[in-house]
Amino acid sequence: xxxxxxxxxFIFILIGGCACCAPQxxxxxxxxxxxxxxxxxxxxxxxxxxxxxxxxxxNFEFESNFFSDVTTYSLNQEITDSAAAATALATGHKVYNYxxxxxxxxxxxxxxxxxxxxxxxxxxxxxxxxxxxxxLEGATPASFSSHVEDxxxxxxxxxxxxxxxxxxxxxxxxxxSIYEENKDLFENNNYKQLETLEDLExxxxxxxxxxxxxxxxxYYDENEKNVTNFNTAxxxxxxxxxxxxxxxxxxxxxxxxxxxxxxxxxxxxxxxRMFADTIKLLxxxxxxxxxxxxxxxxxxETGGLQLAKTKDQLTNSLYTRTGHSAANVPLYxxxxxxxxxxxxxxxxxxxxxxxxxxxxxxxx
Ligand SMILES: [Zn+2]
Numbered sequence: 001x002x003x004x005x006x007x008x009x010f011i012f013i014l015i016g017g018c019a020c021c022a023p024q025x026x027x028x029x030x031x032x033x034x035x036x037x038x039x040x041x042x043x044x045x046x047x048x049x050x051x052x053x054x055x056x057x058x059n060f061e062f063e064s065n066f067f068s069d070v071t072t073y074s075l076n077q078e079i080t081d082s083a084a085a086a087t088a089l090a091t092g093h094k095v096y097n098y099x100x101x102x103x104x105x106x107x108x109x110x111x112x113x114x115x116x117x118x119x120x121x122x123x124x125x126x127x128x129x130x131x132x133x134x135x136l137e138g139a140t141p142a143s144f145s146s147h148v149e150d151x152x153x154x155x156x157x158x159x160x161x162x163x164x165x166x167x168x169x170x171x172x173x174x175x176x177s178i179y180e181e182n183k184d185l186f187e188n189n190n191y192k193q194l195e196t197l198e199d200l201e202x203x204x205x206x207x208x209x210x211x212x213x214x215x216x217x218x219y220y221d222e223n224e225k226n227v228t229n230f231n232t233a234x235x236x237x238x239x240x241x242x243x244x245x246x247x248x249x250x251x252x253x254x255x256x257x258x259x260x261x262x263x264x265x266x267x268x269x270x271x272x273r274m275f276a277d278t279i280k281l282l283x284x285x286x287x288x289x290x291x292x293x294x295x296x297x298x299x300x301e302t303g304g305l306q307l308a309k310t311k312d313q314l315t316n317s318l319y320t321r322t323g324h325s326a327a328n329v330p331l332y333x334x335x336x337x338x339x340x341x342x343x344x345x346x347x348x349x350x351x352x353x354x355x356x357x358x359x360x361x362x363x364x
Pocket of ligand 1: 042082257258261302324
């Protein structure tokens with residue numbers, strides 16, 4: 001009798017539990033379980049090449065992984081802002097500048113909200129995370145976790161993140177006071193407030209968390225004090241997210257853009273140098289496994305940065321503007337099984353991530 005019930009239980013497990021349970025996640029036969037996108041905000045080719053010269057490093061973690069270059073124009077502007085660019089990466093749709101995860105035609109009442117890669121991942125039972133050195137409501141993290149008409153709608157972004165995004169873990173940098181004023185949105189929706197790196201390290205897998213750290217910028221920048229170690233926080237984030245159903249994680253270094261808006265080359269290069277450490281960390285994470293794909297790119301180039309030929313030429317005067325430019329940006333990949341291209345659209349990166357995550361061909 002005991003044997004019979006054991007067999008029954010075995011058959012029960014085989015057919016996947018009972019029909020009255022919560023909807024089962026969809027199954028992907030694809031060997032890729034985890035998808036990570038690492039974004040250097042404002043990081044053009046010359047930011048990388050100049051930093052490589054500055055640090056005396058030949059390969060510098062980038063070149064061996066080069067996949068293609070990437071267009072960045074938005075639906076209405078040759079030069080994109082971070083919201084339209086991140087929306088293209090997150091949803092596969094080019095939208096107007098300043099739109100976040102949605103598009104509204106001028107004059108129409110209602111806009112269309114586009115499904116983002118985190119929402120795709122959640123349908124497949126995956127954990128999801130947003131990790132940024134920008135404020136939580138910044139345009140890049142917002143585009144992966146909210147749908148609002150304008151990147152300036154800060155409260156609406158935070159509300160969407162807390163109540164509708166389904167994101168398991170947010171890690172961000174201290175920005176304006178808007179987060180402090182509204183942190184109860186997250187508390188009310190069962191996010192555990194993580195005050196220290198240790199809190200992040202100890203977050204249980206069955207809990208949701210939010211960490212807003214001080215000064216999550218480059219530890220190479222001597223002008224910055226009391227820096228929270230970006231890559232240590234990222235290591236704890238990867239440990240938390242790693243699970244048998246897989247995960248999707250967006251990581252952003254926001255300071256390459258901010259330093260370049262101010263034409264501060266040395267500080268921008270410190271950020272690119274730390275970005276290279278982040279790539280090294282992700283390579284290490286992928287080393288003994290074949291189930292994780294990493295996309296490394298930028299949303300756009302900032303500063304119209306020129307290329308230095310010698311170290312002496314590495315001065316702020318290499319910048320030709322204080323805004324973004326229309327230049328294409330690089331795409332690097334780790335364990336992405338598509339053939340290399342000359343150029344892809346930023347929207348193709350979403351298509352590649354979705355193809356790997358679902359096993360359906362959105363990109364071939
Ligand atoms: Zn910018």
